[in-house]
Amino acid sequence: MELISLYPTWFEPNLGSGWVIGIIATFHVLASHTSVGAAMLFAYLSYRSYKEDRPDYLDFVKRYGLFLLVFTYVAGSITGPGIWYSTTVGSPNGIGALIHSFVWKWATEWVFFVIEVVGVYMIVYLVGKVDKKTHMKISLIFGISSLATMVIIIGILSFMMLPGKEQWFAEGGYLNGFYGTNTFVQMGMRVAFMFTMTAVVGGIVVSTIKDAAFKKEMTRKLGWLGIISTLIGAALFQWYITSVPEQALLVMENRLPDYFEPSIMAVLAGTLGYFIVTMIQPRLLVQGFAGAMTIIILVAGLWPEETARESMRKPWVAGQYVYSNQVIGRDVPGMDIESQLPTLEKVGLLKAHPFTPEHLREVNAGNHIQAGEFITMTYCSNCHSPSRTGIRPLHRYFPEGMTQARMEDYIRGVIEPGTIAYMPKMPMTEKEVTALASYLLLNNEGGQEAITAAIDKEIAERKQKALVQESGDGQQQKAAIVSLNTATSQEAN
Amino acid sequence: MDAGNVQHITDMMYALRNPAGVPTYPIVFMTLGVLTFALHIFFVQLMLGTAGVTLVGAFSNRPYWHRLSAAMLEVAKVSVSVAIVIGVAPLLFVQVIYDPQWYTSNVLSADWVIAFILILILAYWSMYFYYFQNAKQQDKNTAPKARWSMILSVILLLVVGYIMHNLTKQMLHPELWQSWYMQNGQMDYSGSKLHASNLWRFGFFISMAIPVAGAMMVTYRRFKMVREDADMDYLDFAAAVGKKWISVGSAIALVFYIGWMMTLPDTAGDFGTSFWGIAGGVALVAYALWAKVRLKDNSPLCSYMALPMAVVAGLVVAITREMLRYGILEGFFGYDFMDYKVVMDWYSTALFFITFAVLGGAVLSYYLTVAWKVGQTKGVYTPSATVDRMGTAAIWILLLWMVQFFAVGFWVWAQ
Numbered sequence: 001m002e003l004i005s006l007y008p009t010w011f012e013p014n015l016g017s018g019w020v021i022g023i024i025a026t027f028h029v030l031a032s033h034t035s036v037g038a039a040m041l042f043a044y045l046s047y048r049s050y051k052e053d054r055p056d057y058l059d060f061v062k063r064y065g066l067f068l069l070v071f072t073y074v075a076g077s078i079t080g081p082g083i084w085y086s087t088t089v090g091s092p093n094g095i096g097a098l099i100h101s102f103v104w105k106w107a108t109e110w111v112f113f114v115i116e117v118v119g120v121y122m123i124v125y126l127v128g129k130v131d132k133k134t135h136m137k138i139s140l141i142f143g144i145s146s147l148a149t150m151v152i153i154i155g156i157l158s159f160m161m162l163p164g165k166e167q168w169f170a171e172g173g174y175l176n177g178f179y180g181t182n183t184f185v186q187m188g189m190r191v192a193f194m195f196t197m198t199a200v201v202g203g204i205v206v207s208t209i210k211d212a213a214f215k216k217e218m219t220r221k222l223g224w225l226g227i228i229s230t231l232i233g234a235a236l237f238q239w240y241i242t243s244v245p246e247q248a249l250l251v252m253e254n255r256l257p258d259y260f261e262p263s264i265m266a267v268l269a270g271t272l273g274y275f276i277v278t279m280i281q282p283r284l285l286v287q288g289f290a291g292a293m294t295i296i297i298l299v300a301g302l303w304p305e306e307t308a309r310e311s312m313r314k315p316w317v318a319g320q321y322v323y324s325n326q327v328i329g330r331d332v333p334g335m336d337i338e339s340q341l342p343t344l345e346k347v348g349l350l351k352a353h354p355f356t357p358e359h360l361r362e363v364n365a366g367n368h369i370q371a372g373e374f375i376t377m378t379y380c381s382n383c384h385s386p387s388r389t390g391i392r393p394l395h396r397y398f399p400e401g402m403t404q405a406r407m408e409d410y411i412r413g414v415i416e417p418g419t420i421a422y423m424p425k426m427p428m429t430e431k432e433v434t435a436l437a438s439y440l441l442l443n444n445e446g447g448q449e450a451i452t453a454a455i456d457k458e459i460a461e462r463k464q465k466a467l468v469q470e471s472g473d474g475q476q477q478k479a480a481i482v483s484l485n486t487a488t489s490q491e492a493n
Numbered sequence: 494m495d496a497g498n499v500q501h502i503t504d505m506m507y508a509l510r511n512p513a514g515v516p517t518y519p520i521v522f523m524t525l526g527v528l529t530f531a532l533h534i535f536f537v538q539l540m541l542g543t544a545g546v547t548l549v550g551a552f553s554n555r556p557y558w559h560r561l562s563a564a565m566l567e568v569a570k571v572s573v574s575v576a577i578v579i580g581v582a583p584l585l586f587v588q589v590i591y592d593p594q595w596y597t598s599n600v601l602s603a604d605w606v607i608a609f610i611l612i613l614i615l616a617y618w619s620m621y622f623y624y625f626q627n628a629k630q631q632d633k634n635t636a637p638k639a640r641w642s643m644i645l646s647v648i649l650l651l652v653v654g655y656i657m658h659n660l661t662k663q664m665l666h667p668e669l670w671q672s673w674y675m676q677n678g679q680m681d682y683s684g685s686k687l688h689a690s691n692l693w694r695f696g697f698f699i700s701m702a703i704p705v706a707g708a709m710m711v712t713y714r715r716f717k718m719v720r721e722d723a724d725m726d727y728l729d730f731a732a733a734v735g736k737k738w739i740s741v742g743s744a745i746a747l748v749f750y751i752g753w754m755m756t757l758p759d760t761a762g763d764f765g766t767s768f769w770g771i772a773g774g775v776a777l778v779a780y781a782l783w784a785k786v787r788l789k790d791n792s793p794l795c796s797y798m799a800l801p802m803a804v805v806a807g808l809v810v811a812i813t814r815e816m817l818r819y820g821i822l823e824g825f826f827g828y829d830f831m832d833y834k835v836v837m838d839w840y841s842t843a844l845f846f847i848t849f850a851v852l853g854g855a856v857l858s859y860y861l862t863v864a865w866k867v868g869q870t871k872g873v874y875t876p877s878a879t880v881d882r883m884g885t886a887a888i889w890i891l892l893l894w895m896v897q898f899f900a901v902g903f904w905v906w907a908q
Contacts, residue, residue, distance in 0.1 A: 003508035010603035011682035082610035089603035092596040100513035104841035137884035354505040
């Protein structure tokens with residue numbers, strides 16, 4: 001048996017598994033970046049409070065800390081493993097590749113998580129219960145630990161785009177996979193934008209300060225933090241673009257929606273404008289304004305940015321060797337990993353997939369649509385939904401009036417060899433090409449209803465055939481028994 | 494199941510393994526997985542148990558119950574955070590050595606896996622809502638507000654527990670995966686169903702929340718009794734309730750445990766009567782007996798030992814649980830996680846253990862010492878010179894860690 005490491009497929013028809021992952025990840029980025037930035041801000045304010053004997057700074061830390069504890073720490077600590085959960089069901093081999101290379105890095109990050117969770121409660125609840133010097137030390141530990149969680153995860157995120165160093169493919173090794181230009185540039189960029197988010201979300205807390213002078217002071221502090229970090233982040237973004245593979249830039253140019261660039265620019269300009277306006281007129285900083293800015297950053301800034309990062313990696317999902325459809329598409333001698341493409345070329349997808357049911361292992365006239373559906377779900381559905389809605393629906397890619405022959409030619413010429421830059425190679429047998437073409441065609445013309453009807457028909461015919469065979473077997477069995485009885489009685493006679 | 498079918502399932506599980514291998518010996522991940530699971534489930538039980546005490550108190554007319562309810566809500570709130578963060582570790586390690594089983598189980602119930610995240614957030618927020626509604630309530634004679642939100646929180650926490658229970662149980666049934674992927678002759682890509690549960694097993698892990706909460710109440714008395722403003726009548730009441738919860742809760746958990754061992758799948762063979770099958774139940778009985786004897790007179794040392802002893806009993810159960818998994822997957826199906834391909838990486842392995850022991854040890858000893866002292870101090874706590882130096886040392890160790898992270902990184906980058 002030539003089986004490869006393919007898991008069952010989860011198909012989410014309304015959004016698509018990719019967007020489910022994206023939504024959870026975007027929300028997590030907002031929560032986690034804000035938390036890490038705030039942790040460092042708390043360390044700074046706690047230090048100033050100790051040095052200048054300013055209890056009001058600690059009051060602010062307590063307010064902001066409590067706000068974060070309820071919103072970002074709860075949601076952040078759950079959506080963090082939530083990304084594991086969503087990638088587990090949406091891209092098991094993608095997350096598996098990261099886990100198996102970086103398990104110790106994640107385990108190390110976990111030590112800092114534990115410190116963070118204990119630390120945030122201490123920072124919030126020990127204001128006024130410990131002396132200022134002790135609070136400063138608690139905050140410093142908390143700030144450095146939070147930053148450590150961020151720098152660790154960025155090495156893993158970078159590996160998703162490409163291994164730190166090219167040598168990783170030949171030599172393997174965690175260090176080669178983790179550290180590289182992309183790692184450090186991304187680290188700088190994220191740290192900068194993390195402070196931007198801290199300054200914006202902090203505005204929600206500043207807006208509740210009653211003392212006008214203190215409100216003005218904190219608005220200005222957060223404003224400067226926001227302006228400087230946004231400008232640095234924007235500059236580092238330009239550098240970041242130069243650190244990604246050429247293929248990624250090509251994808252970025254061709255695949256990203258038109259609104260991507262204007263949206264990012266508008267958010268950057270809007271964020272700077274927001275900081276300037278609130279610094280000049282702190283009374284304008286009210287909860288609604290700060291809350292709206294947070295949502296704008298989430299929806300118009302982080303969502304396109306995370307979507308872009310996701311799209312740019314295509315056709316890979318991890319380390320430039322695991323395709324977005326979960327197939328390993330490249331040899332990695334340094335890790336003793338072999339491409340699965342030769343196996344797929346040799347036996348086809350249906351025979352190589354461990355979860356292909358017995359009746360679909362061979363394509364025949366009675367299972368064409370089911371086999372085509374199985375191939376589509378495995379090879380395509382992570383990036384292209386076969387439903388009307390969802391992620392980049394398949395029906396948008398084929399014109400009306402496609403024929404079976406044209407569809408088969410398209411599969412042989414474009415899909416199988418992966419001639420589109422951001423598409424993986426998808427080897428399959430000739431029979432699988434026919435089945436896939438039949439399915440895509442029917443899906444294009446009649447949508448899910450036609451597919452369901454066709455599959456129901458195939459299943460009914462299969463059951464009918466099985467019944468006939470069973471009764472045929474029964475007849476044969478009866479005949480055998482009669483003949484055996486006859487032979488036995490003859491022998492007895 | 495004939496031998497051919499079993500062999501096919503074994504081949505399938507081996508094929509699903511990640512070809513990148515694992516960066517150190519698999520037994521290390523298994524050991525860490527068991528240890529961290531024991532801690533995780535302890536905090537889950539503490540969270541559920543103290544949330545249960547909060548609810549009982551919320552519906553009681555007695556002022557002592559109201560006070561106890563408010564105090565245990567503080568524990569429940571923190572325990573949710575700690576349970577989540579500790580839970581990250583076993584979740585990581587299960588993906589390393591049991592990826593074929595864990596990933597398949599998850600994908601086949603994917604909708605529930607996603608729902609898990611949302612339901613847990615709602616459960617947590619619901620608990621906080623109840624807390625904020627009642628945080629400023631000084632009058633202990635009035636009924637708390639928004640009790641529905643606390644009930645909702647507990648129900649939602651039980652739902653996420655039930656989801657996790659199914660995902661873990663589904664791992665143990667590779668013989669059924671194919672049938673779950675194909676419902677009524679048709680492929681089911683929806684991931685909309687939970688497929689395997691054993692209410693005895695689920696009930697056991699949940700019911701353990703009762704003795705664990707009991708141990709917390711005993712410890713609570715011991716911890717608070719040293720304060721100048723301690724109300725000993727109230728604290729004695731809390732400890733008495735705690736001791737009752739330990740004995741009654743252990744008996745309930747034992748019934749569920751026996752039920753679990755009696756309803757194991759055929760693939761587990763005679764695990765229920767094996768050494769580890771019996772050891773889990775014995776640990777539970779031993780804990781209840783220990784509590785009965787040693788906590789009778791509220792002995793100061795033993796009162797502090799109530800929670801650690803519960804962790805020890807939980808650890809034995811965690812080993813039993815792991816042995817059951819190993820027994821089914823290796824014993825019946827011939828899938829042995831111990832033969833996972835090892836691509837040794839000494840640096841990252843050493844870095845984790847040093848970070849865990851040195852950095853984690855230094856920081857958490859400082860943090861927990863301060864938190865402990867604050868809880869026992871009336872007014873502002875100022876640490877002694879030794880405790881203060883512990884804080885300074887923790888900061889230096891952290892800085893050193895950051896320096897090595899970037900130094901190694903830049904060195905690799907420059908190569």
